[in-house]
Amino acid sequence: MSxxxxxxxxxxxxxxxxxxxxxxxxxxxxxxxxxxVADLLFDPGSVFEEDRDWGGLNRxxxxxxALGRRAVAVKADVSSEADVDNLFKTTQEVLGPADxxxxxxxxRGPVPVPIHEMSLDIWQKLLxxxxxxAFLMGRAAAxxxxxxxxxxxxxxxxMAGLKAYPGSVAYGATKHGVLGIVKTMAAELGKYxxxxxxxxPGRFNTNFxxxxxxxxxxxxxxxLGETALKDLECPFPIWLGRAGTPDDISGLVAFLVSDKAAxxxxxxxxxxxxxx
Numbered sequence: 001m002s003x004x005x006x007x008x009x010x011x012x013x014x015x016x017x018x019x020x021x022x023x024x025x026x027x028x029x030x031x032x033x034x035x036x037v038a039d040l041l042f043d044p045g046s047v048f049e050e051d052r053d054w055g056g057l058n059r060x061x062x063x064x065x066a067l068g069r070r071a072v073a074v075k076a077d078v079s080s081e082a083d084v085d086n087l088f089k090t091t092q093e094v095l096g097p098a099d100x101x102x103x104x105x106x107x108r109g110p111v112p113v114p115i116h117e118m119s120l121d122i123w124q125k126l127l128x129x130x131x132x133x134a135f136l137m138g139r140a141a142a143x144x145x146x147x148x149x150x151x152x153x154x155x156x157x158x159m160a161g162l163k164a165y166p167g168s169v170a171y172g173a174t175k176h177g178v179l180g181i182v183k184t185m186a187a188e189l190g191k192y193x194x195x196x197x198x199x200x201p202g203r204f205n206t207n208f209x210x211x212x213x214x215x216x217x218x219x220x221x222x223x224l225g226e227t228a229l230k231d232l233e234c235p236f237p238i239w240l241g242r243a244g245t246p247d248d249i250s251g252l253v254a255f256l257v258s259d260k261a262a263x264x265x266x267x268x269x270x271x272x273x274x275x276x
């Protein structure tokens with residue numbers, strides 16, 4: 001357990017029940033941090049029938065308060081400069097200036113789509129959300145943390161930010177770019193006592209794949225649950241024998257934003273169950 005007592009955290013992509021963002025926000029709160037949670041929608045929805053009554057961002061905020069921490073839920077499009085600025089302004093007004101920022105937002109787009117079939121609209125959408133979103137979040141975090149000469153920033157990239165996966169040129173390019181932002185920020189912000197690190201998850205059972213599962217089920221006529229199970233099947237073996245869960249990543253992030261990781265910055269941490 002990390003001691004984050006007295007810290008203020010901002011976590012994006014936290015509205016879906018099975019999201020990494022929600023698990024990370026809950027872990028940081030359990031470790032003592034007052035937490036602002038953000039997502040594009042207050043209730044992102046889910047392809048899983050058992051998640052249909054989930055309360056979204058407001059439910060996450062309620063669960064954080066139940067732990068005895070302060071919380072605020074903010075609707076934010078991370079590709080919008082105004083929304084990101086409002087997220088940090090609201091966090092400061094309600095909780096205080098952010099000490100910790102964990103950026104979990106990302107979209108995959110339709111896959112597999114080879115480059116010669118990729119539309120400019122899809123390419124631009126992924127650039128806006130995955131790459132411009134990371135830039136805007138990183139910039140806002142830096143502006144908040146530099147005056148206080150301290151802070152922890154973690155950005156969630158992907159194994160697609162380290163390796164090539166045919167059919168995902170836009171996603172791969174943006175996730176490689178996120179790691180470029182991480183390393184450059186770490187080099188620039190180290191003199192202010194700010195740590196910046198990236199995390200590259202492998203195959204995880206989260207709501208991230210909901211859009212792909214939904215469109216695949218529509219094409220095949222399969223039930224959503226059947227398609228979801230097939231989507232978790234890996235084309236390569238995972239040494240630990242299973243897909244990851246949001247709780248698998250929340251502990252890693254809690255460590256990276258704690259004082260226990262004070263001498264770690266500019267790093268890319270792989271969390272994939274082994275086997276790459």
